[in-house]
Amino acid sequence: xxxxxxxxxxxxxxxxxxxxxxxxxxxxxxxxxxxxxxxxxxxxxxxxxxxxxxxxxxxxxxxxxxxxxxxxxxxxxxxxxxxxxxxxxxxxx
Numbered sequence: 001x002x003x004x005x006x007x008x009x010x011x012x013x014x015x016x017x018x019x020x021x022x023x024x025x026x027x028x029x030x031x032x033x034x035x036x037x038x039x040x041x042x043x044x045x046x047x048x049x050x051x052x053x054x055x056x057x058x059x060x061x062x063x064x065x066x067x068x069x070x071x072x073x074x075x076x077x078x079x080x081x082x083x084x085x086x087x088x089x090x091x092x093x
Contacts (some may be wrong), residue, residue: 033074
């Protein structure tokens with residue numbers, strides 16, 4: 001997220017995509033939490049770039065991957081994604 005702080009959002013998104021691509025299918029609880037956070041950060045960067053449809057798709061990916069997780073932190077992150085998705089949908093209409 002250092003790239004995002006430097007306003008290098010496109011580069012940040014590319015790195016986050018690499019992280020998800022490399023470790024996104026891991027069953028390791030620690031990695032799953034990091035993947036969820038990476039996707040939340042990606043959605044945030046996409047919103048900053050006004051790529052709202054892509055951000056919506058990213059929120060949907062989080063919900064599909066982690067919406068029914070038993071881990072409390074993953075459920076919390078899925079709830080953040082749900083709220084972000086609802087907010088974007090409201091603002092798109």
